[in-house]
Amino acid sequence: MPHFSGLDVAVIVVHFTIITALGAITGKRAKTTERYFVGGRSYPGWLIGISMFGAIISSITFVAYPADAFRTGYLRYVICITLPVAVLIASRLFVPFFRRGRITSVFEYLEKRFGPRTRVYGACVFIISQCFRISLVQFLVALLVHNITGWDVTVCILLGGVVTGITPSRAAWKR
Structure with a gap:
């Protein structure tokens, strides 16, 4: 053991x-629920993108994907490689859209x-x-x-x- x-x-x-x-x-x-969930809408999009990227990462990223890549090849690992692109798109398109509409x-x-x-x-x-x-x-x-x-x-x-x-x-x- x-x-x-x-x-x-x-x-x-x-x-x-x-x-x-x-x-x-x-x-x-x-101090408020809005401040807790959206930071008072004061953070830049790139920082929110990094936060989104961090929220996506989990033990699946560190354990399951590498194990699967070792066993079956790197095809499924491509998902991990595309995550930064998805976060960039989200921080440039979706975050400004929701901010303009004051949507939480x-x-x-x-x-x-x-x-x-x-x-x-x-x-x-x-x-x-x-x-x-x-x-x-x-x-x-x-x-x-x-x-x-x-x-x-x-x-x-x-x-x-x-x-x-x-x-x-x-x-x-x-x-």
Whole structure:
């Protein structure tokens, strides 16, 4: 069974301390829900693009894509290569569009353009797809932690859910 060295533990503790501190600092600055979700509409498009790129990256990017590329060739890895292009297009076209319309989300736009039923349908499809995505991401992280620590996969999944839920939940509780 693999084990953590003191340096491994120190790196993990420092990482989570920094992430939690950043969450606490940015959460304190956001006094309103709009400020929390759209930053008061004060950030440049390129910075929002980088943020979108960071939000797309997950354990799928680091574990599943390279493993699949190793097993089957680099065809599916092309998706990762095109992500910066997609983010550039989104930051140049979609972000300015939503800012001009003072729209907070795509679902708000769907409601204004097509009515509340379309907004609800779009939101439901998004939520269902994200539940599947989050489940896969949590499972891949749990497999990594299981291989490193030897802990039960179920424990790793539960621990991962608790750890990744702490910072966003703390910010949401203040709203």
